[in-house]
Amino acid sequence: MSKGNREVPRVVVVGGGAGGLELATRLGRTLGKRNQARITLVDANLTHIWKPLLHEVAAGTLDSHEDALNYLAQASRHHFRYQYGCMSGLDRNAGQIILDPLRDEEGGELVASRRVDYDLLIIAVGSISNNFGTPGAAEHCTYLDTAAQAERFQQRLVRAFLRAQIQAGPLEPGQLSVAIVGGGATGVELAAELRSAARKAVSYGLDRINPETDLKLTVIEAADRLLPALSPKLSRKTHASLDKLGVRVLTGSPVIEVTEQGVRIEAGEMIPAELRVWAAGIKAPDWLKDLDGLESARSGQLVVDQQLRTTRDPAILAMGDCAFLVPDGAERPLPPRAQTASQQARYLSRAVPLLLAGQQSPPFVYRDYGSLISLSEEWAVGRLMGGLFGTLMIEGILARTAYAMLYRKHLAAVHGIMRTLQISALQWMGRRARPRLKLH
Numbered sequence: 532m533s534k535g536n537r538e539v540p541r542v543v544v545v546g547g548g549a550g551g552l553e554l555a556t557r558l559g560r561t562l563g564k565r566n567q568a569r570i571t572l573v574d575a576n577l578t579h580i581w582k583p584l585l586h587e588v589a590a591g592t593l594d595s596h597e598d599a600l601n602y603l604a605q606a607s608r609h610h611f612r613y614q615y616g617c618m619s620g621l622d623r624n625a626g627q628i629i630l631d632p633l634r635d636e637e638g639g640e641l642v643a644s645r646r647v648d649y650d651l652l653i654i655a656v657g658s659i660s661n662n663f664g665t666p667g668a669a670e671h672c673t674y675l676d677t678a679a680q681a682e683r684f685q686q687r688l689v690r691a692f693l694r695a696q697i698q699a700g701p702l703e704p705g706q707l708s709v710a711i712v713g714g715g716a717t718g719v720e721l722a723a724e725l726r727s728a729a730r731k732a733v734s735y736g737l738d739r740i741n742p743e744t745d746l747k748l749t750v751i752e753a754a755d756r757l758l759p760a761l762s763p764k765l766s767r768k769t770h771a772s773l774d775k776l777g778v779r780v781l782t783g784s785p786v787i788e789v790t791e792q793g794v795r796i797e798a799g800e801m802i803p804a805e806l807r808v809w810a811a812g813i814k815a816p817d818w819l820k821d822l823d824g825l826e827s828a829r830s831g832q833l834v835v836d837q838q839l840r841t842t843r844d845p846a847i848l849a850m851g852d853c854a855f856l857v858p859d860g861a862e863r864p865l866p867p868r869a870q871t872a873s874q875q876a877r878y879l880s881r882a883v884p885l886l887l888a889g890q891q892s893p894p895f896v897y898r899d900y901g902s903l904i905s906l907s908e909e910w911a912v913g914r915l916m917g918g919l920f921g922t923l924m925i926e927g928i929l930a931r932t933a934y935a936m937l938y939r940k941h942l943a944a945v946h947g948i949m950r951t952l953q954i955s956a957l958q959w960m961g962r963r964a965r966p967r968l969k970l971h
Contacts, residue, residue, distance in 0.1 A: 540568050543649040545618050547574035550851040550872025551655030553944045557880035559611030570611035580678045588681035590724040591969040595678045621823040658852035661812035667789035672809035696737045705803030710794040713811030714752025722748045722778045723906040731968035748778045753785040768912045815853045828855040837894035850875040903934040
């Protein structure tokens with residue numbers, strides 16, 4: 532599949548999220564190590580944080596600088612190359628992707644726009660939040676699409692805690708209130724984690740704050756129940772758990788406006804909130820739509836066939852949240868979950884060598900292994916599928932352990948089992964030596 536007289540084909544993976552990083556690592560260990568292909572990973576960040584953990588970064592219960600994976604070090608260990616940059620365009624005729632210029636914090640250009648050659652291109656850039664054009668959402672809400680956004684929210688939360696601790700008068704309306712738009716996994720887990728963070732803050736001396744009543748948490752969902760993409764039973768269990776945590780849940784409540792003072796819902800109620808988070812809906816990055824003639828869905832995702840190849844160019848594949856795939860016989864596209872991206876990474880690690888050899892790969896088959904929702908360090912609820920017991924509802928410490936194992940599984944995919952055991956042991960010791968809440 533290589534062009535010209537080159538002996539080693541160039542495989543470029545754009546996007547170092549869960550799926551893209553796992554794929555680049557797997558291909559590096561096989562094709563890259565044997566010099567059968569040049570594997571390159573392109574990402575706009577220098578480090579990787581597993582996206583399902585971003586709600587913990589936002590709450591301050593996880594320090595992203597301590598737990599982040601460095602792309603350069605990962606590439607060196609696993610026989611692939613890393614390019615620091617953000618893809619913004621594509622030249623299919625030339626077989627090149629176009630990267631935006633790199634700029635410093637003041638906006639000065641560090642590196643000019645570049646082009647990276649490919650023979651096989653795999654786009655794995657994930658998704659971003661979709662505010663559906665809601666007035667004020669872009670200006671007055673925080674999003675949790677990246678570690679940087681989660682860290683900015685954490686800084687605002689710390690300042691809100693400190694301001695409430697030292698001020699002379701009582702809390703003002705909306706002060707220390709958080710409105711979370713979206714009752715999916717991100718919104719639900721963030722609400723629960725924020726309650727835990729407030730309790731930890733009090734234990735560190737911010738004793739003028741009542742973590743149960745001063746931090747007012749509201750989750751606002753347009754659908755008629757939480758977690759509308761998951762089972763009704765899991766939705767009910769999650770709702771009951773949030774009630775016990777003192778989180779106000781508003782379902783069937785589309786948001787019509789966001790201001791600096793709070794969030795207005797369709798029924799007319801204005802919910803005062805010092806901090807506002809948008810966690811409702813996703814879409815592909817805007818630059819993917821009409822990308823050099825590739826077919827895209829309404830949400831901007833690249834339409835792919837059963838082998839994850841884009842419909843108009845078999846040399847370009849897409850995976851994860853940015854790929855639109857309706858499996859044979861299904862009515863709906865695959866869900867935008869970490870397990871989808873991980874399964875596709877494993878599939879493509881076997882399919883890419885076949886494609887480079889000019890052979891047909893079998894179709895991708897997705898298996899739903901269930902869903903888990905984290906509600907604290909010791910509690911989660913979920914539904915497991917497959918195995919000996921079919922569908923099994925679990926909750927409590929057992930579910931929280933299963934949730935933690937998902938992260939360990941991701942670590943094993945990118946580090947190997949032995950290194951994952953070492954990392955897990957170091958993280959366990961480090962978290963007992965460090966404060967349990969980041970307050971800076």
